Amino acid sequence: xxxxxxxxxxxxxxxxxxxxxxxxxxxxxxxxxxxxxxxxxxxxxxxxxxxxxxxxxxxxxxxxxxxxxxxxxxxxxxxxxxxxxxxxxxxxxxxxxxxxxxxxxxxxxxxxxxxxxxxxxxxxxxxxxxxxxxxxxxxxxxxxxxxxxxxxxxxxxxxxxxxxxxxxxxxxxxxxxxxxxxxxxxxxxxxxxxxxxxxxxxxxxxxxxxxxxxxxxxxxxxxxxxxxxxxxxxxxxxxxxxxxxxxxxxxxxxxxxxxxxxxxxxxxxxxxxxxxxxxxxxxxxxxxxxxxxxxxxxxxxxxxxxxxxxxxxxxxxxxxxxxxxxxxxxxxxxxxxxxxxxxxxxxxxxxxxxxxxxxxxxxxxxxxxxxxxxxxxxxxxxxxxxxxxxxxxxxxxxxxxxxxxxxxxxxxxxxxxxxxxxxxxxxxxxxxxxxxxxxxxxxxxxxxxxxxxxxxxxxxxxxxxxxxxxxxxxxxxxxxxxxxxxxxxxxxxxxxxxxxxxxxxxxxxxxxxxxxxxxxxxxxxxxxxxxxxxxxxxxxxxxxxxxxxxxxxxxxxxxxxxxxxxxxxxxxxxxxxxxxxx
Amino acid sequence: xxxxxxxxxxxxxxxxxxxxxxxxxxxxxxxxxxxxxxxxxxxxxxxxxxxxxxxxxxxxxxxxxxxxxxxxxxxxxxxxxxxxxxxxxxxxxxxxxxxxxxx
Amino acid sequence: xxxxxxxxxxxxxxxxxxxxxxxxxxxxxxxxxxxxxxxxxxxxxxxxxxxxxxxxxxxxxxxxxxxxxxxxxxxxxxxxxxxxxxxxxxxxxxxxxxxxxxxxxxxxxxxxxxxxxxxxxxxxxxxxxxxxxxxxxxxxxxxxxxxxxxxxxxxxxxxxxxx
Numbered sequence: 001x002x003x004x005x006x007x008x009x010x011x012x013x014x015x016x017x018x019x020x021x022x023x024x025x026x027x028x029x030x031x032x033x034x035x036x037x038x039x040x041x042x043x044x045x046x047x048x049x050x051x052x053x054x055x056x057x058x059x060x061x062x063x064x065x066x067x068x069x070x071x072x073x074x075x076x077x078x079x080x081x082x083x084x085x086x087x088x089x090x091x092x093x094x095x096x097x098x099x100x101x102x103x104x105x106x107x108x109x110x111x112x113x114x115x116x117x118x119x120x121x122x123x124x125x126x127x128x129x130x131x132x133x134x135x136x137x138x139x140x141x142x143x144x145x146x147x148x149x150x151x152x153x154x155x156x157x158x159x160x161x162x163x164x165x166x167x168x169x170x171x172x173x174x175x176x177x178x179x180x181x182x183x184x185x186x187x188x189x190x191x192x193x194x195x196x197x198x199x200x201x202x203x204x205x206x207x208x209x210x211x212x213x214x215x216x217x218x219x220x221x222x223x224x225x226x227x228x229x230x231x232x233x234x235x236x237x238x239x240x241x242x243x244x245x246x247x248x249x250x251x252x253x254x255x256x257x258x259x260x261x262x263x264x265x266x267x268x269x270x271x272x273x274x275x276x277x278x279x280x281x282x283x284x285x286x287x288x289x290x291x292x293x294x295x296x297x298x299x300x301x302x303x304x305x306x307x308x309x310x311x312x313x314x315x316x317x318x319x320x321x322x323x324x325x326x327x328x329x330x331x332x333x334x335x336x337x338x339x340x341x342x343x344x345x346x347x348x349x350x351x352x353x354x355x356x357x358x359x360x361x362x363x364x365x366x367x368x369x370x371x372x373x374x375x376x377x378x379x380x381x382x383x384x385x386x387x388x389x390x391x392x393x394x395x396x397x398x399x400x401x402x403x404x405x406x407x408x409x410x411x412x413x414x415x416x417x418x419x420x421x422x423x424x425x426x427x428x429x430x431x432x433x434x435x436x437x438x439x440x441x442x443x444x445x446x447x448x449x450x451x452x453x454x455x456x457x458x459x460x461x462x463x464x465x466x467x468x469x470x471x472x473x474x475x476x477x478x479x480x481x482x483x484x485x486x487x488x489x490x491x492x493x494x495x496x497x498x499x500x501x502x503x504x505x506x507x508x509x510x511x512x513x514x515x516x517x518x519x520x521x522x523x524x525x526x527x528x529x530x531x532x533x534x535x536x537x538x539x540x541x542x543x544x545x546x547x548x549x550x551x552x553x554x555x556x557x558x559x560x561x562x563x564x565x566x567x568x569x570x571x572x573x574x575x576x577x578x579x580x581x582x
Numbered sequence: 583x584x585x586x587x588x589x590x591x592x593x594x595x596x597x598x599x600x601x602x603x604x605x606x607x608x609x610x611x612x613x614x615x616x617x618x619x620x621x622x623x624x625x626x627x628x629x630x631x632x633x634x635x636x637x638x639x640x641x642x643x644x645x646x647x648x649x650x651x652x653x654x655x656x657x658x659x660x661x662x663x664x665x666x667x668x669x670x671x672x673x674x675x676x677x678x679x680x681x682x683x684x685x
Numbered sequence: 686x687x688x689x690x691x692x693x694x695x696x697x698x699x700x701x702x703x704x705x706x707x708x709x710x711x712x713x714x715x716x717x718x719x720x721x722x723x724x725x726x727x728x729x730x731x732x733x734x735x736x737x738x739x740x741x742x743x744x745x746x747x748x749x750x751x752x753x754x755x756x757x758x759x760x761x762x763x764x765x766x767x768x769x770x771x772x773x774x775x776x777x778x779x780x781x782x783x784x785x786x787x788x789x790x791x792x793x794x795x796x797x798x799x800x801x802x803x804x805x806x807x808x809x810x811x812x813x814x815x816x817x818x819x820x821x822x823x824x825x826x827x828x829x830x831x832x833x834x835x836x837x838x839x840x841x842x843x844x845x846x847x848x
Contacts, residue, residue, distance in 0.1 A: 561607055561766070565776060589788065590688040597699060600781075601702075603780075609703070617702060621699055624722045624738070643731070647731075655741055659749060659831060670757070
């Protein structure tokens with residue numbers, strides 16, 4: 001039973017991708033409906049898997065002695081992430097049927113989206129680290145292809161290439177880790193490693209731990225790799241919702257959470273993780289405060305919230321980070337899809353040109369406000385519960401100065417969220433735009449997400465149970481019921497955080513009276529607009545690589561004989577080296 | 583002629599590989615390139631089976647040799663198809679005329 | 686004794702194959718080389734590989750060569766070098782020197798066991814399963830490549846006719 005479910009949730013989207021591509025772009029309606037069919041079917045398969053989680057391998061493909069077996073394990077962490085990937089994936093596909101109506105080359109779009117969904121499910125369910133690397137790179141490829149979907153727009157292509165390069169550099173860290181793992185434990189299976197991390201000597205374990213941290217930071221757009229996510233906003237909005245908010249960027253957090261029991265004793269690893277999370281959260285929040293592009297604000301907020309999750313993992317609260325991941329996927333996908341609806345109808349991404357959109361699009365206004373309240377951490381919504389659990393875990397497991405900064409960031413989150421909502425939906429229109437109402441498909445996609453943002457925290461009991469002993473024996477996650485959750489959250493750290501959020505909201509409402517204060521912060525704005533120097537670093541790296549490549553181009557003559565001469569010369573050198581060395 | 587047999591076979595391998603490489607260094611005709619590649623791969627197959635014989639694991643050597651033969655046949659097929667297309671489109675099979683990478 | 690004869694034959698046929706002026710003659714000599722290599726493989730105790738090598742090398746590839754040479758026409762070209770001669774000759778001499786050095790060094794250390802191996806299908810299907818998948822992928826890629834290359838010409842001709 002479980003074998004079929006796993007095969008369905010990975011295989012159905014891939015079959016769908018092939019079929020949608022082969023059907024051809026002339027049959028647009030068929031393409032839309034096929035994609036919806038396959039993604040919803042995969043979602044159903046993943047949801048049914050929730051009742052079948054276990055720590056045993058569900059699907060095993062034997063590949064012979066050298067490469068180990070390709071195993072897939074439906075444990076709590078993997079199944080929960082695959083449910084998110086497929087369900088939010090199907091909602092994004094439903095949204096795309098209306099958002100991408102009339103676009104050319106839809107076959108390419110849907111094929112890559114479905115391919116991506118299958119690869120993401122494979123990534124979180126597999127326990128063979130080489131296969132995990134393989135799926136990791138597939139998601140990076142799909143992300144690049146979808147960001148650069150409008151490949152006649154140079155900004156989109158540039159954003160796509162940047163995302164690909166940065167996440168691939170992270171992938172090198174993962175590959176290095178995989179090879180070290182194989183060298184010291186003799187197998188590619190990560191269960192063997194997590195149960196007995198001492199099989200790898202301490203120095204190599206540190207290399208492994210920090211390599212994985214680099215891979216996770218690059219994939220999840222954490223410090224110092226955070227520059228690719230805002231530039232990836234050239235992608236169509238359903239893609240931003242699916243890949244850059246709910247699934248692919250969670251792969252980094254997933255990696256850290258999965259390997260936490262093995263790395264938690266490596267010297268300075270936990271501190272490094274916490275500092276990476278904190279810096280990302282802080283820098284991204286500052287940059288969100290000054291940005292005027294609606295999607296960029298949401299992108300920065302994604303980086304910031306991911307920083308919270310990474311911080312929680314570093315402090316030892318793996319359950320807290322996964323709970324926040326759950327809430328964040330829902331409300332961030334909601335925000336991106338709603339923003340997509342606004343941008344699609346208004347025609348621009350610049351917030352200074354919007355204003356008063358709420359009068360024309362009431363449905364979108366309300367769902368966006370629900371998402372924004374969840375993001376800011378206002379009580380009752382799921383963002384509040386998960387953020388408080390994260391902060392409590394952080395205070396319990398890490399130094400309190402980091403906790404203090406995270407509370408400050410929570411206040412800033414509230415501030416930029418309410419700024420965003422105000423600038424877009426309230427007030428008077430600041431330019432001449434023509435907004436039309438949303439269509440049914442968009443409403444069908446947005447409504448479940450809004451509902452989820454309101455009530456998903458109620459599922460904390462079963463959620464913590466599937467993450468518990470039965471499926472993740474080394475993580476020691478206790479199960480938590482709703483009354484226990486409420487009791488744990490209503491403590492002093494929560495009150496401090498609520499005060500910070502309230503201050504953030506009040507700052508905005510009193511902004512006209514605080515003009516002097518705002519002027520003083522203008523110097524920050526210049527730095528934030530240039531993303532604190534990271535863009536400059538990126539451009540410098542690109543320039544140096546280009547000039548090196550130009551110099552090396554002289555060796556490419558295009559004549560076969562030169563190449564063979566080169567092979568012969570290399571052979572001679574190699575053999576001579578072996579001879580002299582022996 | 584009392585060189586042990588492995589050396590004679592080794593000489594055959596080296597002559598095949600050496601001739602193939604020599605041809606690759608000096609030829610300017612695309613189809614000759616495919617011929618040279620075929621020669622080198624024959625040498626490789628012979629070397630595999632010789633090695634398998636010496637460690638007494640001929641079945642493993644045969645498996646690897648099959649993989650190599652399949653790969654090299656595909657290379658020959660596509661190489662010849664490419665040569666035919668290039669001849670049809672540019673009218674020449676001379677490597678020097680075809681190497682037009684911008685410098 | 687047989688080994689020596691076959692070795693000398695292989696060397697001779699290979700040299701004839703690459704120095705032939707006409708491409709068809711070159712392909713024929715390649716087929717003869719293939720047959721001799723197959724014979725040697727059989728003597729070394731690998732009969733299945735010998736059969737495969739014979740049928741593929743002396744059969745399939747030769748037929749392909751004949752087709753390709755007929756379609757693309759003959760072009761008589763000698764072995765003129767495009768590279769600076771001194772550079773090439775020094776590297777060849779170095780390579781040959783290293784090879785001879787190796788052979789002379791290991792003379793006398795090698796035994797020649799008398800083994801005749803079966804194919805051992807178990808090896809392909811279990812231990813090297815990934816190799817088998819790789820071959821399937823390669824064959825598919827080859828078929829797709831050939832189809833892609835050969836159908837392109839039709840569209841190109843049609844485009845040329847229209848222009």
